[in-house]
Amino acid sequence: MYNDAIYDFVAVGVGPFNLGLACLSSAVTDLRCVFLDREEEFNWHPGMLIEGVTLQSPFLADLVSMADPTNPFSYLNYRKQQGSLFNFFVRENFYLERQEYNRYCRWAVSRLDNIRFNHQIEQVVYDPDQRVYRVTGTETKQNKSFSFLAKKLVVGVGMKPRVPDCFRPASRGIELHSSRYLKNKPELQKQKKITVIGGGQSGAEIFYDLLKDSEKFGYQLDWVTRAPRFFQMETAKLTLEILCGDYGTYFHGLDKPTKQKIIEEQKSVYCGANQSLLDEIYDFLDASRHSNLPQVQLMPCMNLINVKQNNSDNKSADSTNGYFLQFAHTQTGERYQTDTGGVVLSSGHLYEVPSFMEGVFDRIERDEQGKYLQKENWSVDIHGREIFIQNAGFESHGLINQDLGMSCYRNSRILREITGQDIYSIENRFAFQSFEPGKESGWNPMGSGVPR
Ligand SMILES: Cc1cc2nc3c(=O)[nH]c(=O)nc-3n(C[C@H](O)[C@H](O)[C@H](O)COP(=O)(O)OP(=O)(O)OC[C@H]3O[C@@H](n4cnc5c(N)ncnc54)[C@H](O)[C@@H]3O)c2cc1C
Structure with a gap:
């Protein structure tokens, strides 16, 4: 061909x-x-x-x-x-x-x-x-x-799915990634315990999906995030103006170290989960307080540092694919180990x-x-x-x-x-705010000298 x-x-x-x-x-x-x-x-x-x-x-x-x-x-x-x-x-x-x-x-x-x-x-x-x-x-x-x-x-x-280094070089890291969640869900739900790693939108969606079935299947559920808390994505209208063409142009013109700093500072906009989902999770947990829900644990500040295959006889899962997960608490420095039958890595993409x-x-x-x-x-x-x-x-x-x-x-x-043609013409200005004052603003540049 x-x-x-x-x-x-x-x-x-x-x-x-x-x-x-x-x-x-x-x-x-x-x-x-x-x-x-x-x-x-x-x-x-x-x-x-x-x-x-x-x-x-x-x-x-x-x-x-x-x-x-x-x-x-x-x-x-x-x-x-x-x-x-x-x-x-x-x-x-x-x-x-x-x-x-x-x-x-x-x-x-x-x-x-x-x-x-x-x-x-x-x-x-x-x-x-x-x-x-x-x-x-x-x-x-x-x-x-x-x-x-x-x-x-x-x-x-x-x-591509981003897999934490400690799951490499084992290719099973990819297998556990959220991008394969629905494919792996039947196998996951056979485990006695499942651990969802990552507090972003995908992590929250998967945790909630598994949570709703946990009583039926009888598995324990842990949800961990490295972040200091389970937080909602910022969606204030003026904040969302950084998702517009004006901002993209401004951002593109910045130097690399400044861009990296800004990306770090904007985590509350692109990480985290949406508010309504976090609220639904909370309400579900509260409503389940008097039901027979198996143990559910939510843990912030947990940075995954190591993974080992659990080959012992006393693993908490029925499956042969049990894991020991090792975490460092990002605030106290204490290290922890827990075993689990199934892992979902909601660790994003790159x-x-x-x-x-x-x-x-x-x-x-x-x-x-x-x-x-x-x-x-x-x-x-x-x-x-x-x-x-x-x-x-x-x-x-x-x-x-x-x-x-x-x-x-x-x-x-x-x-x-x-x-070479402007077929779908583009607005001259998208945002109410000015990311860098233009000539018409009356704000006259005096040269840099102020630390960024
Ligand atoms: C679960 C999830 C939900 C999201 N939800 C939102 C949302 O609500 N709002 C939002 O703004 N963004 C969202 N995003 C972010 C983003 O918009 C999406 O990831 C979007 O799908 C990106 O589109 P894409 O076209 O770049 O890539 P993809 O959708 O990943 O498509 C890439 C395509 O390239 C093909 N391909 C790759 N390599 C080759 C090759 N060698 N030869 C031929 N074909 C190839 C693949 O088969 C695939 O079909 C979400 C992302 C994820 C992961």
């Missing part, structure tokens, strides 16, 4: 970000693009499609609305096409269930004819004669090689430059650790206009990087860079 046509761009990976780009591009005449993904079909974080769990973003953070509210791929049009717009109107709930968001994305996929699943990308190289990128890989259904030529690339391969990019490393700007040096327009190539990366810019653009609500903003910009 070697295709000699030259595409305007090839997009690698079809998660929500590149899917949004596919929807927005579909209205652009004469733009030739194809979207490739290794999975058999679209499924948004299938290991975390827990029944009843909602998005953290309102429905307007769909694939297109923030760029073009009239677009046929909007969530509202999806409901209209399903004949259920009225129900959505009456329901008056801005927060879609994650399973519903997945259904909506799959509907969008079904209406596009340039998305190819079962396409595992293995290599990207540059052909200087034709001045194009060659994207090659395997079509996994028929086990055949394929190749596409493109003037530009948009890589949106998402993030971006890794995919190995298929090695063939174009000479055309890419990276830092001393090999991470991309992303320009403000999300390109990483030396010319700043050929290779664009989705969702790798936490350290360059800050919190707007992984936010679904900012997907349209980034995709509008990427499309502008690729086509």
